[in-house]
Each structure stands twice: as structure tokens, then as C-alpha cells.
Amino acid sequence: MTLVNHCFRLASRPVGLPRRSDWTYGAEPVREPGEGEILVEVLYISLDPAMRGWMNEGKSYVPPVEIGAVMRAYGAGRVLSSRHPGSAPGDLVTGAFGVQEYATFPGKGVTKVDPRLAPLPVYLSVLGPTGMTAYFGLLDTGQLKAGDTVVVSSAAGAVGMVVGQIAKLKGCRAVGIAGGPRKCRFIVEELGFDAAIDYRAEDVKEALRRHCPQGLDIYFDNVGGDILDAALTRLARGARVVICGAVSQYNRTEPVQGPANYLALLVQRASMKGMVVLDYADRFAEAAREMAGWMAAGKLRSREDIVGGLETFPDALLKLFRGENRGKLLLAVARARAEGPAG
Amino acid sequence: MTLVNHCFRLASRPVGLPRRSDWTYGAEPVREPGEGEILVEVLYISLDPAMRGWMNEGKSYVPPVEIGAVMRAYGAGRVLSSRHPGSAPGDLVTGAFGVQEYATFPGKGVTKVDPRLAPLPVYLSVLGPTGMTAYFGLLDTGQLKAGDTVVVSSAAGAVGMVVGQIAKLKGCRAVGIAGGPRKCRFIVEELGFDAAIDYRAEDVKEALRRHCPQGLDIYFDNVGGDILDAALTRLARGARVVICGAVSQYNRTEPVQGPANYLALLVQRASMKGMVVLDYADRFAEAAREMAGWMAAGKLRSREDIVGGLETFPDALLKLFRGENRGKLLLAVARARAEGPAG
Numbered sequence: 001m002t003l004v005n006h007c008f009r010l011a012s013r014p015v016g017l018p019r020r021s022d023w024t025y026g027a028e029p030v031r032e033p034g035e036g037e038i039l040v041e042v043l044y045i046s047l048d049p050a051m052r053g054w055m056n057e058g059k060s061y062v063p064p065v066e067i068g069a070v071m072r073a074y075g076a077g078r079v080l081s082s083r084h085p086g087s088a089p090g091d092l093v094t095g096a097f098g099v100q101e102y103a104t105f106p107g108k109g110v111t112k113v114d115p116r117l118a119p120l121p122v123y124l125s126v127l128g129p130t131g132m133t134a135y136f137g138l139l140d141t142g143q144l145k146a147g148d149t150v151v152v153s154s155a156a157g158a159v160g161m162v163v164g165q166i167a168k169l170k171g172c173r174a175v176g177i178a179g180g181p182r183k184c185r186f187i188v189e190e191l192g193f194d195a196a197i198d199y200r201a202e203d204v205k206e207a208l209r210r211h212c213p214q215g216l217d218i219y220f221d222n223v224g225g226d227i228l229d230a231a232l233t234r235l236a237r238g239a240r241v242v243i244c245g246a247v248s249q250y251n252r253t254e255p256v257q258g259p260a261n262y263l264a265l266l267v268q269r270a271s272m273k274g275m276v277v278l279d280y281a282d283r284f285a286e287a288a289r290e291m292a293g294w295m296a297a298g299k300l301r302s303r304e305d306i307v308g309g310l311e312t313f314p315d316a317l318l319k320l321f322r323g324e325n326r327g328k329l330l331l332a333v334a335r336a337r338a339e340g341p342a343g
Numbered sequence: 344m345t346l347v348n349h350c351f352r353l354a355s356r357p358v359g360l361p362r363r364s365d366w367t368y369g370a371e372p373v374r375e376p377g378e379g380e381i382l383v384e385v386l387y388i389s390l391d392p393a394m395r396g397w398m399n400e401g402k403s404y405v406p407p408v409e410i411g412a413v414m415r416a417y418g419a420g421r422v423l424s425s426r427h428p429g430s431a432p433g434d435l436v437t438g439a440f441g442v443q444e445y446a447t448f449p450g451k452g453v454t455k456v457d458p459r460l461a462p463l464p465v466y467l468s469v470l471g472p473t474g475m476t477a478y479f480g481l482l483d484t485g486q487l488k489a490g491d492t493v494v495v496s497s498a499a500g501a502v503g504m505v506v507g508q509i510a511k512l513k514g515c516r517a518v519g520i521a522g523g524p525r526k527c528r529f530i531v532e533e534l535g536f537d538a539a540i541d542y543r544a545e546d547v548k549e550a551l552r553r554h555c556p557q558g559l560d561i562y563f564d565n566v567g568g569d570i571l572d573a574a575l576t577r578l579a580r581g582a583r584v585v586i587c588g589a590v591s592q593y594n595r596t597e598p599v600q601g602p603a604n605y606l607a608l609l610v611q612r613a614s615m616k617g618m619v620v621l622d623y624a625d626r627f628a629e630a631a632r633e634m635a636g637w638m639a640a641g642k643l644r645s646r647e648d649i650v651g652g653l654e655t656f657p658d659a660l661l662k663l664f665r666g667e668n669r670g671k672l673l674l675a676v677a678r679a680r681a682e683g684p685a686g
Binding site: 059060061224229243244245246249255256257258259260261262263264265266267268269270271272273274275276279 | 402403404567572586587588589592598599600601602603604605606607608609610611612613614615616617618619622
């Protein structure tokens with residue numbers, strides 16, 4: 001039996017929000033694994049704002065996706081066959097499998113995960129790259145100290161929800177900025193943030209003044225734009241601004257909006273530092289063990305927002321830019337095979 | 344004999360470039376020193392871009408100059424009389440004496456300087472706050488390491504000229520950005536920078552690519568605006584951007600131009616950090632000793648651009664914003680008494 005692989009390949013570099021026509025959706029025979037390779041059935045695909053950046057030409061922290069290549073994405077799946085000593089059929093693994101049903105992949109490029117410890121989607125969430133981003137961004141880049149006031153934007157998103165919870169775990173005050181009352185209730189009532197600011201309904205600057213009377217010790221930024229500028233006006237002395245992303249800016253056709261209040265860094269002797277989670281790859285296992293321990297102890301919750309199936313990818317990705325997801329947005333591949341045009 | 348003090352008092356908060364009418368220039372009797380005070384004859388007044396910020400209302404790293412108060416300025420002078428045990432008539436001292444001829448000043452607020460070690464103006468330059476800013480900004484905030492490529496803007500100015508020279512002393516490559524061929528020759532031929540970029544005549548981004556093929560490890564920014572944005576495009580991995588000032592922005596009537604390329608901090612895992620030299624006050628003496636040693640050994644040069652006299656202050660200050668000074672801009676008070684309307 002020859003397996004058929006449905007996949008999205010990049011067709012053109014988007015201007016502004018990506019459109020369905022920026023990819024081609026096709027069916028191809030699955031390539032048998034060569035020496036050192038494994039064949040993975042992709043079950044969940046991680047949808048991340050960073051994917052927008054990967055579609056652009058030019059130098060960044062990873063090379064752009066080439067035109068004609070399968071769209072890059074992190075995912076989780078099951079090993080179907082293996083020519084690598086580290087993997088066996090039936091293993092559950094995560095890796096950069098791309099937006100497709102089946103990945104013929106280097107065996108050394110995957111991480112084996114234990115489904116008894118946590119459900120598979122959690123390995124793309126709290127125990128995956130976004131959880132790691134929160135963990136290392138806050139503890140290493142942000143140099144979190146007990147007693148800090150931590151503010152995070154996109155607080156109901158995959159990274160933000162973990163940032164606030166780790167801050168609470170470490171004896172800090174956590175304030176989240178999110179869009180809409182549902183998300184605000186979610187982070188306070190379900191995740192235990194001290195306060196939420198609804199940027200759609202409130203003056204963020206004024207709300208930060210009210211919720212953080214001593215100023216912000218850490219501002220963990222996922223959005224850029226006006227919210228970054230508002231946060232800069234409320235920095236405490238020696239504050240650390242962690243630049244993790246700038247989802248408000250990724251689809252702009254005008255130049256990026258630079259933070260006009262950046263001179264607050266001088267006034268407050270503060271720093272603004274960028275981070276890329278890949279740099280911490282050799283510490284992921286250690287961090288995941290600690291995070292899994294917190295989850296088992298009921299101190300850290302994961303939340304996934306799972307949509308499907310594969311063929312809905314272009315629209316599903318836009319949910320991130322419309323702010324429609326709560327928790328980690330994942331694409332379940334299966335529904336495509338069951339219901340989609342590829343079925 | 345009652346001494347008469349000529350001084351500039353702040354009359355209004357400027358919009359854009361300060362005008363002469365933003366100060367009143369008057370003559371007042373000198374107040375005799377009270378217990379713990381000294382009377383200082385001010386000889387040189389330090390003119391600094393930061394003074395523009397002190398004229399604005401609102402919170403900054405120091406309180407604003409009050410309307411009606413003597414304009415704040417750092418200066419050097421001679422003690423005429425003393426009611427403080429640490430000072431005696433004839434002592435040469437530096438302190439925040441203001442834009443005036445005579446300062447009745449707390450004795451504990453001054454630093455005694457040794458004219459045998461260096462001429463008095465040097466204590467407002469390499470051995471003064473601007474030299475200290477370069478020293479601590481580069482070594483502490485910027486975490487300079489041997490082999491780094493260091494780029495500094497306003498390179499022919501008071502801070503920039505010292506930044507480049509310390510970088511060279513510490514085994515680094517120093518590239519300066521300055522306006523016009525005279526300044527560019529000055530920093531390369533007289534101060535020993537490896538290269539100069541004339542931002543008035545060259546494409547800064549392209550010139551940075553040529554002069555710093557491995558990227559910038561430290562960018563020491565005194566200007567903000569387009570030059571900061573150009574530097575951000577050329578950061579090396581792990582680069583440190585030191586935010587010392589933003590002279591291009593201080594007189595804008597529009598909002599500050601935020602650095603549109605700030606996401607380079609993420610791509611390059613770089614940091615941008617503000618510094619205020621006052622934070623290092625308890626280490627000034629130690630740094631000044633080291634800097635004086637370098638000067639004595641011929642490894643570090645000071646350059647002052649001395650204009651006068653006191654009554655020319657409003658226009659002299661503008662030289663900083665027109666980029667007319669080479670080296671540390673100082674106002675010699677004396678000429679005012681000799682030639683000016685106050686004579």
C-alpha cells in the first residue's frame with residue numbers, strides 16, 4: 001500500500017496577512033525512510049505566530065521557508081516505520097514535521113515523548129516549544145526574582161499563559177494583558193493570574209498603573225506595538241523587557257512600529273532583550289521534567305485550543321492574528337482525512 | 344564688597360529647540376555661604392545634551408529644573424570661601440553649580456580636583472561625567488570584551504570620543520559615526536579609531552556592513568533615530584546596545600521615533616540597555632584614577648571645545664544639537680565678565 005501525503009507547500013511570500021493562495025495544497029506519495037530516517041504520521045500541528053516570519057524572505061533566526069517547500073511547522077505524531085536505532089514503530093514523537101500528514105524525517109531530529117506523563121497535545125504546549133519559551137524567557141532572559149511584578153501580553157496565548165503561571169509559582173505578581181472578557185476571566189479564574197487587563201476595553205497604560213503601582217519588574221512581550229509602548233511607560237527601576245515576539249507587527253505592510261518610549265530604558269536603567277527558544281535546546285529535557293512535575297502537582301495547567309483538520313490550515317493560522325485562540329492553538333490533522341477534500 | 348552673580352534662570356519649558364527667551368538672564372547679589380556651605384567662583388560650565396531633558400516637565404532620572412530656578416549644569420570652579428571642613432579657599436572643585444558665575448553650594452556636594460594631574464577643563468571631560476559615562480557605559484552596561492567590534496554614534500562628542508578610545512585600549516575594533524569630514528578625520532587621525540562613518544555623506548547601513556563585516560558586538564548610542572535603526576540591522580549574535588542618549592530626538596515636537604528595527608534584538612539574541620552615570624558615583628574616583636593613568640601614558644586623549652562667555656549660554660548649548668562641537672563642549676564663564684553685557 002502506498003500512503004498518500006497531503007501537504008501545504010509555500011507558493012508565494014505573503015504581503016500582509018497570508019492568504020490561502022500563498023500555499024498550494026496537494027497530495028503526493030509518501031517517501032519511504034532512508035538510512036537514519038523514520039516515517040511519522042503527524043497527528044497534531046503546532047500553529048505559532050512565528051510561522052508568519054518564516055514565510056518572509058531574508059535573514060532571521062532561522063532561514064525562510066523556500067518557495068515550493070512544505071510549510072515549516074512543529075508537530076507531534078506516531079512513528080510508522082523506522083530506520084533509525086532511536087525510534088521504533090508506535091513511538092510518539094515531536095519534531096519540525098511541517099504542515100503535512102506524513103513526514104519522512106531524520107530520526108535524530110525528533111524527541112520521544114511519554115503519553116503516560118501527559119497527553120500528546122501537551123507536548124506541543126506547556127511541555128513543548130511554547131512552554132519552553134515561557135520558562136527560559138522568564139527565568140533566563142528575564143532573570144525572574146521572587147517578589148517581581150510580571151506583566152505579559154498575549155496572556156491567554158500559548159506562551160503567555162505559562163509565563164503568568166510560572167511567575168505565580170515563583171512567588172511573583174502576575175498581570176496578563178489579553179483581548180476580551182473571556183480570555184481575561186480565563187487567565188484569572190482558571191490560571192490564577194492576579195489581574196487581567198482587557199486591551200480591547202481598557203486604557204492599558206492606566207490599567208497598568210492601577211494593577212502595578214510599584215511598576216513592572218518584568219514585561220514579557222509577545223505583541224509589540226502600542227502595548228509594548230504602554231508597558232515601557234510603567235517600568236520599575238532595573239526592569240527587564242523580554243522580547244519574545246511581536247504578533248501585532250508580523251502582518252503589517254508598513255514598517256514595524258518601533259517602541260517610541262524606548263528611552264524609558266535609560267530613565268529606568270532597564271534592559272530589553274530578545275530570546276529564541278532554540279538556544280536552550282540542550283536544556284529542554286530538564287525544563288520539561290520540572291514543568292511536568294508542576295503539572296502533576298496541580299500547580300501548572302496546560303490549555304490547548306485544538307482545531308482541524310489539515311486542510312483548514314490557512315484559516316486556522318489566522319486565528320492567531322485575529323486573537324481567537326485561548327491557550328495553545330493546535331491543528332488536529334485527522335479530521336482532514338476523515339472529512340476534508342483530501343479524504 | 345558685595346559680589347554680583349549673573350545667572351540664567353529657567354523661564355519657560357521649551358517646545359522644540361530651546362530659545363533664549365526660555366531663560367531669564369539676570370544679576371543678583373551673591374548669597375554668603377551658611378554653615379556647611381562654600382562659595383564657588385564658576386570657571387567652566389559643562390554643556391550637555393541631557394540639559395535639554397532637564398528642561399521638560401515630568402518624571403525622568405532626575406527631577407526637572409523648576410521654572411524660576413537657576414538652570415542646572417555641571418561645572419568646575421575655585422572655592423572663594425568655605426564654611427565646610429572639606430574645602431578651603433583656592434581649592435578647585437567640580438559640582439552641579441548651575442549656569443551662573445558664583446554658586447553658594449553644599450560643601451559635601453563637590454569633588455576636589457588636582458590641577459597638577461590634568462587641566463581643569465579635563466575634569467569636565469574625560470575625567471568628568473562624560474568620561475565616566477563612556478567608561479561605565481562601555482565596561483559595565485556594554486560588558487566590553489577584547490576582540491569586540493564597537494560602534495559609537497556622536498563619536499566626536501564628549502562621550503563618543505572616550506568610548507572609541509577605551510575600546511581601542513581594551514583590544515577592540517572601534518568605529519565611530521560622526522557628521523562631516525573634519526570630525527571623521529579627528530576621530531581616526533587624532534584619537535585612533537579604526538574607521539569613521541560620515542552620516543551626512545554616507546549610507547550608514549552600507550558603511551557599517553563594510554567596516555564591520557562580522558557585525559556589531561556593541562553599539563553605543565548617543566543619538567537615536569535613523570542611526571540607531573541602521574545599527575540594529577547590523578548587530579552580531581549576542582550584541583549589546585547601550586542606550587546613553589538620543590540627541591536626535593530631544594528637540595522633536597512630534598513623538599520620539601522608536602527603533603523600528605528593534606526585533607533585531609530577538610533575531611540576534613541581543614540586548615538594549617539604558618544607563619545613567621549617576622548610578623556609578625561611588626566608583627568615579629577609581630575610574631578617574633584609571634583614566635588619568637591612561638592619559639599620562641599617552642593612551643587616552645581629552646579634547647575640549649571651549650566657548651564663552653556666560654551670556655552666550657543659550658546659543659552655545661545649541662551647538663550640541665547642531666553638531667558643531669568636537670570633543671567636550673564647555674562654556675568658559677570668564678569671557679562674560681570681561682566682555683559681555685554683565686561686565
